[in-house]
Amino acid sequence: MFSYVTMPIIKISSGTNIIILIFLSLAYLVILDAPLIYFANKNRNRSFLETTENICAIIKVALFLYLITLAYSIFVFNSIVIQFMKASITPGIPEWGITLAVLIAAFANSYKGVGVLARVSVIFVLILLFSILLFALFSIPDLDISRLLPVYEKSNFMELNKCAILIATISTEATILVFFGGCINEKLSIKRTYITSITIYLICLIIIVLPTIMILGNKYAPMLLNPYYTFARQIKLYDSLERFHILSILAGFPCIIMRIGTKSLIGKEIIDTIFKKKTRNGIVILVFILVIMISMNMFKNFKIVLLNLNFYANIMLIGHILLIIICFGIWIAKKKSCNDKRYGTGGS
Amino acid sequence: MDTSTIFKNSMNNGKIILRFLLIFITIFISCFAFGCTGGVEPRNIAITNSALYDLDGNGNYHVLLEIIDLTNSGDGRSDEQSNYKRNSIIKRGDGATLAQAITSISDQIDKTLFGTHNRVRIITDRMAKNKQAMQEFVDFMIRNDEFDERPWLFIINHEDIEKLFTVFVGLESLIGEYIDGVVKTRKLNSGCGVFVETLKYIIDSMEIGQDAVAGRISIIQSDDEDQNGRKFEISFDGLSAFKDNKFMNYLTADDALAYNILNNYLKRSRLNLRNSDLKATAELTNVNTKILVKENNGSMRIDINISGKLRIAELEIFNETNISSKKLKVEIENTFEEMVKTMIEKTLFKARDEINSDIIGFGRRMRMLNPAVYDLLFANTDYLSLMVFNSINIDLSIANLGDLDISRY
Numbered sequence: 001m002f003s004y005v006t007m008p009i010i011k012i013s014s015g016t017n018i019i020i021l022i023f024l025s026l027a028y029l030v031i032l033d034a035p036l037i038y039f040a041n042k043n044r045n046r047s048f049l050e051t052t053e054n055i056c057a058i059i060k061v062a063l064f065l066y067l068i069t070l071a072y073s074i075f076v077f078n079s080i081v082i083q084f085m086k087a088s089i090t091p092g093i094p095e096w097g098i099t100l101a102v103l104i105a106a107f108a109n110s111y112k113g114v115g116v117l118a119r120v121s122v123i124f125v126l127i128l129l130f131s132i133l134l135f136a137l138f139s140i141p142d143l144d145i146s147r148l149l150p151v152y153e154k155s156n157f158m159e160l161n162k163c164a165i166l167i168a169t170i171s172t173e174a175t176i177l178v179f180f181g182g183c184i185n186e187k188l189s190i191k192r193t194y195i196t197s198i199t200i201y202l203i204c205l206i207i208i209v210l211p212t213i214m215i216l217g218n219k220y221a222p223m224l225l226n227p228y229y230t231f232a233r234q235i236k237l238y239d240s241l242e243r244f245h246i247l248s249i250l251a252g253f254p255c256i257i258m259r260i261g262t263k264s265l266i267g268k269e270i271i272d273t274i275f276k277k278k279t280r281n282g283i284v285i286l287v288f289i290l291v292i293m294i295s296m297n298m299f300k301n302f303k304i305v306l307l308n309l310n311f312y313a314n315i316m317l318i319g320h321i322l323l324i325i326i327c328f329g330i331w332i333a334k335k336k337s338c339n340d341k342r343y344g345t346g347g348s
Numbered sequence: 349m350d351t352s353t354i355f356k357n358s359m360n361n362g363k364i365i366l367r368f369l370l371i372f373i374t375i376f377i378s379c380f381a382f383g384c385t386g387g388v389e390p391r392n393i394a395i396t397n398s399a400l401y402d403l404d405g406n407g408n409y410h411v412l413l414e415i416i417d418l419t420n421s422g423d424g425r426s427d428e429q430s431n432y433k434r435n436s437i438i439k440r441g442d443g444a445t446l447a448q449a450i451t452s453i454s455d456q457i458d459k460t461l462f463g464t465h466n467r468v469r470i471i472t473d474r475m476a477k478n479k480q481a482m483q484e485f486v487d488f489m490i491r492n493d494e495f496d497e498r499p500w501l502f503i504i505n506h507e508d509i510e511k512l513f514t515v516f517v518g519l520e521s522l523i524g525e526y527i528d529g530v531v532k533t534r535k536l537n538s539g540c541g542v543f544v545e546t547l548k549y550i551i552d553s554m555e556i557g558q559d560a561v562a563g564r565i566s567i568i569q570s571d572d573e574d575q576n577g578r579k580f581e582i583s584f585d586g587l588s589a590f591k592d593n594k595f596m597n598y599l600t601a602d603d604a605l606a607y608n609i610l611n612n613y614l615k616r617s618r619l620n621l622r623n624s625d626l627k628a629t630a631e632l633t634n635v636n637t638k639i640l641v642k643e644n645n646g647s648m649r650i651d652i653n654i655s656g657k658l659r660i661a662e663l664e665i666f667n668e669t670n671i672s673s674k675k676l677k678v679e680i681e682n683t684f685e686e687m688v689k690t691m692i693e694k695t696l697f698k699a700r701d702e703i704n705s706d707i708i709g710f711g712r713r714m715r716m717l718n719p720a721v722y723d724l725l726f727a728n729t730d731y732l733s734l735m736v737f738n739s740i741n742i743d744l745s746i747a748n749l750g751d752l753d754i755s756r757y
Contacts, residue, residue: 149716154723216547219554223490233496234547 015218069319110261398524476595557711
């Protein structure tokens with residue numbers, strides 16, 4: 001979802017070596033997600049709270065730190081949406097108004113829990129995928145393939161890999177499977193679900209990023225707040241269909257709201273785990289969203305740093321590593337507990 | 349009904365109300381957020397239809413906006429009944445920067461300026477010749493989302509500014525609409541003008557190994573006056589060549605045609621030929637240009653291959669009456685090929701030697717294929733002097749000799 005709005009692959013790479021970065025970042029994405037998918041697969045049919053029965057204080061601290069990175073990612077998500085909406089669509093509406101609109105809608109979506117959110121997302125994500133396909137098809141007459149060339153420009157090997165890792169950490173969605181893997185239909189395999197989602201992600205990335213570069217060029221696109229919106233604005237379809245770029249917002253906006261809702265639900269799961277108690281959806285999510293709103297005002301002066309895409313990607317990388325550590329910690333705790341039970345040392 | 353049931357029912361009602369409230373808020377937010385007018389009522393916006401940018405000798409910017417007058421619309425009658433035509437007002441703003449000049453216009457009018465429906469941007473040649481001013485223009489366009497990148501971009505002689513808003517506008521009543529309409533028609537039917545959107549100008553001005561171009565507008569005296577007493581009309585022939593974001597000079601209609609052929613932009617164009625043997629008009633279509641740029645002993649070797657189809661629209665032979673159709677076909681093809689070759693050579697040499705600008709983007713082509721060699725040999729030099737036009741091959745074939753029976757010839 002983040003790839004759709006801000007196109008980190010264009011911005012972090014400054015528009016160079018795009019084709020290489022698409023595949024390299026995908027490779028890193030699979031590598032980074034592998035431990036999480038393994039963990040999710042091993043804990044099928046159990047909620048995250050049930051998997052974390054015997055965790056130590058260090059894991060709780062790690063969970064708390066992960067919660068902070070999660071809150072920060074919601075803050076960035078929300079801020080970027082607001083920044084774009086305010087600059088391009090609704091310049092007359094105050095920032096708090098849009099924030100409230102986004103967060104109320106996110107709260108309304110996540111209030112009913114992950115099941116409802118998943119069912120609603122089936123509708124909105126399909127609309128989004130359809131709009132992406134539509135824009136890609138309609139842009140064909142205007143595409144200039146030469147703008148993708150040269151495929152490989154002189155670049156530092158380490159720098160290229162660093163870019164790919166940062167793009168992968170921003171794009172990863174495997175976290176959902178870690179926390180809500182237990183909610184997936186028993187007949188479905190986690191691995192297969194992940195492979196399907198990765199394939200859809202790759203196809204979407206190709207038909208979002210490449211046409212954008214082919215129309216806007218690799219120098220101009222990284223400068224834009226929302227390159228995909230500007231790309232959609234250029235589609236004319238032989239002068240017969242103009243100004244339907246708003247479809248990209250209509251399709252994307254509900255998905256962004258749902259993504260914020262999902263992140264809030266993950267936050268709720270973590271709070272439940274830390275306090276070892278199942279709390280009410282509404283209260284925790286509301287508190288979580290309020291914290292974000294307060295933090296928005298508190299960190300107003302640091303916004304330029306906080307909204308820097310590279311900074312965000314680095315924080316997300318830390319968050320991802322923390323989650324891998326948490327999963328590893330839970331796995332060790334579980335193994336230890338099993339050994340204790342087997343050798344009868346649990347009570348001694 | 350006992351108290352607990354009433355309580356449960358009221359709780360359920362409360363949930364339903366809350367659900368409806370949340371749905372209502374979401375719909376309401378969506379409705380007021382997704383307007384193309386930025387939350388301003390349409391009757392309170394001043395829609396810009398065309399914009400002219402100028403820079404005087406003192407470094408002050410002057411902006412002229414053609415704003416659509418919406419006050420006499422919506423009287424309930426159809427356009428035909430009310431004989432309604434959209435009028436416009438021209439507002440001028442001055443300032444040390446473009447933003448300041450536009451703000452001064454905004455201050456003069458009682459409505460919110462709205463630039464997303466702008467059709468045309470026209471820049472005077474004296475502003476375009478100032479590199480810093482053009483960089484400011486590009487910067488201004490990128491930073492302001494309200495000024496979208498779709499309007500056509502033209503360069504005009506600064507002495508013609510006064511005449512521009514008094515020209516013949518065909519069946520339209522607004523300059524912006526008129527130019528937009530003409531461009532859309534001429535793009536399909538003629539290659540003698542170059543029509544560039546602001547976006548393409550911005551992209552080309554940032555591109556390595558490519559210089560940007562813009563359209564050319566010149567005001568010419570009309571043969572006769574129209575019913576509104578308008579004596580001038582707009583000519584779109586030619587193009588405006590830039591180098592490093594600085595306007596260099598105008599090129600002619602033939603150069604524009606050559607530019608369109610070389611960049612594969614040509615859809616259809618008519619070529620006229622007249623010599624001692626024949627007089628012919630042919631429609632040039634299906635043009636396919638392949639440009640190969642290679643490094644050769646430190647120079648940039650360029651090979652150009654052009655193929656296309658000719659449809660004869662008019663043909664008159666003066667001397668030979670017994671010429672076979674096959675021979676005639678070959679002769680016409682050769683003559684047109686020679687004509688196109690001369691035109692292209694002239695444009696290439698003019699762009700390289702006189703204008704000193706790489707408007708075709710040979711450097712970009714070189715960099716696309718071999719970035720390492722480009723960076724090593726040409727990136728830090730003015731590679732125009734290193735360009736060698738090795739071969740220009742034109743292959744035009746006649747698709748038909750017209751609707752008449754060719755055995756007649």
